[in-house]
Amino acid sequence: MSDDIDEPPDSNGADRTAEPFTYNGGRVDPGESANIRYGISETYLGDPVRIPVTVINGEHPGPTVFLSAAAHGDELNGIEVVREVAHDWDHSNLHGTLICLPVMNVHGFLAQERYLPIYDRDLNRSFPGREGSTSARRMAHQIFTNFIEPCDIGLDFHTSTRGRTNMLHVRANMENQKVARVAKAFSSNVIIAGEGPSGTLRREATAVGIPTITIEMGEAHRFQRQLIDRALTGVASVLAEFGLHPESSVHWPGWRTIIDDDNEKTWIRADAGGIVDMKRGRSELVKEGEVICVITNPFKEEEDIVTVEAPFTGLIVGVLENPVVYPGNPLCHLVGLTPDTLTALERERTMEHAGSDRRISESALE
Numbered sequence: 395m396s397d398d399i400d401e402p403p404d405s406n407g408a409d410r411t412a413e414p415f416t417y418n419g420g421r422v423d424p425g426e427s428a429n430i431r432y433g434i435s436e437t438y439l440g441d442p443v444r445i446p447v448t449v450i451n452g453e454h455p456g457p458t459v460f461l462s463a464a465a466h467g468d469e470l471n472g473i474e475v476v477r478e479v480a481h482d483w484d485h486s487n488l489h490g491t492l493i494c495l496p497v498m499n500v501h502g503f504l505a506q507e508r509y510l511p512i513y514d515r516d517l518n519r520s521f522p523g524r525e526g527s528t529s530a531r532r533m534a535h536q537i538f539t540n541f542i543e544p545c546d547i548g549l550d551f552h553t554s555t556r557g558r559t560n561m562l563h564v565r566a567n568m569e570n571q572k573v574a575r576v577a578k579a580f581s582s583n584v585i586i587a588g589e590g591p592s593g594t595l596r597r598e599a600t601a602v603g604i605p606t607i608t609i610e611m612g613e614a615h616r617f618q619r620q621l622i623d624r625a626l627t628g629v630a631s632v633l634a635e636f637g638l639h640p641e642s643s644v645h646w647p648g649w650r651t652i653i654d655d656d657n658e659k660t661w662i663r664a665d666a667g668g669i670v671d672m673k674r675g676r677s678e679l680v681k682e683g684e685v686i687c688v689i690t691n692p693f694k695e696e697e698d699i700v701t702v703e704a705p706f707t708g709l710i711v712g713v714l715e716n717p718v719v720y721p722g723n724p725l726c727h728l729v730g731l732t733p734d735t736l737t738a739l740e741r742e743r744t745m746e747h748a749g750s751d752r753r754i755s756e757s758a759l760e
């Protein structure tokens with residue numbers, strides 16, 4: 395099924411008929427949708443652990459797209475993105491099928507923790523999973539075989555790790571043309587290129603021919619409305635690009651930078667332990683030499699103040715929120731920009747301050 399997406403959107407399935415979506419023990423026919431609680435494991439009490447899945451099978455043929463969230467149980471923004479796409483959007487003219495997985499890591503979600511509480515396993519390093527293996531890999535296997543493998547495209551939503559935040563950006567293997575098409579269609583300002591660690595959903599799904607991207611947005615334990623709205627724009631744009639919503643159009647974010655190994659980028663780390671007075675925020679532009687933050691001791695003693703400056707001009711993609719650090723802890727994820735991107739971004743920020751055009755400045759409103 396993954397060859398469909400090479401076709402231009404307007405030719406998707408023109409001469410085909412829509413097919414039922416089937417999974418282990420279930421079937422959703424064209425024109426129908428289903429809310430499913432699908433068992434992927436069992437608790438200590440022997441009760442089923444079930445993930446919520448919504449399948450929306452359009453009347454018209456087209457690609458099958460999965461939207462997944464909370465592979466890390468405390469990363470909540472994506473849950474709301476997936477739920478709104480599944481339950482608030484009008485899919486009466488859907489050309490294709492949507493598989494919506496708002497909470498993959500049920501154990502972690504219940505505990506509001508990143509990892510599966512059982513031995514602290516990372517579900518997002520356990521894909522594609524394996525039968526007869528660890529509990530994390532068995533769960534991953536259930537999710538992967540039933541709801542990921544039948545898809546043509548995937549969007550997996552994450553946030554920054556607890557205590558930090560990041561601006562909305564896409565992570566994608568831009569050397570894979572099919573993945574690059576999905577990544578660009580999502581219309582984020584920033585794409586960080588790379589295939590991702592082994593065992594992540596996006597890397598393993600891509601490896602079996604389902605081009606998949608990760609969307610990083612904001613912080614854990616929150617619903618952040620502006621970021622959620624921005625991500626919904628991205629989803630609508632992807633559905634337009636691949637013809638699932640033929641009446642919609644692809645969105646251009648105003649400017650875009652693809653961060654690869656050639657770009658300057660660094661996680662600036664603390665060289666002192668202490669209390670952090672962060673001067674700059676997520677998605678801000680900083681000039682070389684400008685102060686990003688100040689680290690102090692409890693007495694604010696002058697001789698112990700450490701000032702952290704930007705080593706180069708760049709965009710703050712990720713930043714510390716919880717204002718305490720040990721030496722070596724990350725303070726801020728700074729990426730360099732090409733002169734063209736820098737100019738476009740500065741122009742956008744100027745216009746935004748002048749209030750002359752709100753439309754192109756969504757990312758800056760985060």
Ligand SMILES: [Zn+2]
Binds near residue numbers: 465466469518552553
């Ligand atoms: Zn995550």
